[in-house]
Amino acid sequence: MTGLPPPARIPLLVLGLAALLTGVLAGLARLGIAVPDFGAAQAGIHAALMICAFFGTVITLERAVALEGLWGYLGPAAAGFGGLLLILDAPHWVAQSLFVGAALILLLGSFQVMQRQFALFTVTLALGAVCWLLGNLLWFVSADLQGAVPFWLGFLVLTIAGERLELTRFLPARAAAAPSFIAVTVLALAGMLFTPIEPERGLQIFGAGLLALAIWLLVFDIARHNARQQGLTRFIAVCLLSGYLWLALGGLAGLAGGFAAGDALHDTAMHAIALGFVFAMVFGHAPIIFPAVAKVNIPYHPFFYVPLALLHASLALRVAGGVADSLALRQWGGLANTATLAVFIATMLVSVIRGGRTPARRRRGSNRGPGLD
Numbered sequence: 001m002t003g004l005p006p007p008a009r010i011p012l013l014v015l016g017l018a019a020l021l022t023g024v025l026a027g028l029a030r031l032g033i034a035v036p037d038f039g040a041a042q043a044g045i046h047a048a049l050m051i052c053a054f055f056g057t058v059i060t061l062e063r064a065v066a067l068e069g070l071w072g073y074l075g076p077a078a079a080g081f082g083g084l085l086l087i088l089d090a091p092h093w094v095a096q097s098l099f100v101g102a103a104l105i106l107l108l109g110s111f112q113v114m115q116r117q118f119a120l121f122t123v124t125l126a127l128g129a130v131c132w133l134l135g136n137l138l139w140f141v142s143a144d145l146q147g148a149v150p151f152w153l154g155f156l157v158l159t160i161a162g163e164r165l166e167l168t169r170f171l172p173a174r175a176a177a178a179p180s181f182i183a184v185t186v187l188a189l190a191g192m193l194f195t196p197i198e199p200e201r202g203l204q205i206f207g208a209g210l211l212a213l214a215i216w217l218l219v220f221d222i223a224r225h226n227a228r229q230q231g232l233t234r235f236i237a238v239c240l241l242s243g244y245l246w247l248a249l250g251g252l253a254g255l256a257g258g259f260a261a262g263d264a265l266h267d268t269a270m271h272a273i274a275l276g277f278v279f280a281m282v283f284g285h286a287p288i289i290f291p292a293v294a295k296v297n298i299p300y301h302p303f304f305y306v307p308l309a310l311l312h313a314s315l316a317l318r319v320a321g322g323v324a325d326s327l328a329l330r331q332w333g334g335l336a337n338t339a340t341l342a343v344f345i346a347t348m349l350v351s352v353i354r355g356g357r358t359p360a361r362r363r364r365g366s367n368r369g370p371g372l373d
Helices: 006-030 043-067 070-087 092-116 120-142 145-170 177-194 199-220 231-255 266-294 302-323 327-357
Strands: none
Touching: 006 043, 006 070, 006 266, 006 327, 043 070, 043 092, 043 120, 043 145, 043 266, 070 092, 092 120, 120 145, 120 177, 145 177, 145 199, 145 266, 177 199, 199 231, 199 266, 231 266, 231 302, 266 302, 266 327, 302 327
């Protein structure tokens, strides 16, 4: 059975983008910046909008396209409509139920992938889905959104790590790679699972696991080799390597207690990972993922480095504000983060228009090349 045709996937992307827009406005409201009422009203669920509604929709949609079955699209539909219900101020339990359902669909899809190919990277992807499911269940049962955040971060980090791990098979075999990956993943999972029992210690262990995972990615990922290439291949590698540095900073801040709500390093720990690491991955992989999902062409252009540079500069400003305990710097950093996302989206839209005008013979090879990821 084939999946949804590309035009039918667009409404799911629109739901995800609506969650992104509202989540960004909610994040600005948390910084004390005046935003439209519909964004300010969601300040308390900023993390749910960004992770469950936006990333949940995008990740489950990508997985559904890969599985090529109609049932897989129930995942992005559930996550997208869950975000819409949050925006419309529906009772939280309804949206929470949809997020639980979306995570279950993602987990079932992950099991199907494991049946096709049982490997360390497919197990890691499944563990990422488990983390999302556990976080959603925790939020549903206890209404403790803050307690769900480590599980949600685990969902994003393990999903990305699993996809990166898959590509290490193109490198010469290194005996230490798999055992060390298992060790750092177990450390992060142990901290996450220990958090509901002993929050302070569990969050510190979780931070240590993320720091160790960042070091593993910097050492073993194929991005180090691809940084010596040209064009899109090099751009993706730069995105990845810079993102790993932010993951390391976030893990280090978490190890110092930054994952605890109210800690002076909380904003640094959270956004080094959720913005610096995760969005660097988004910027790098968008020219590959969006064409696969929406069947559009996004030819590489050196301007792609502009939103990436803005991402790092704006986040550095925000982190500096957190370290200096300066609300003004954090606010300017938050506004610059928002502008960065706007520049990135505009860049992708212009690229799609450019891609539509590219002659077919050139288009076939525009985003291809050895060692693409």
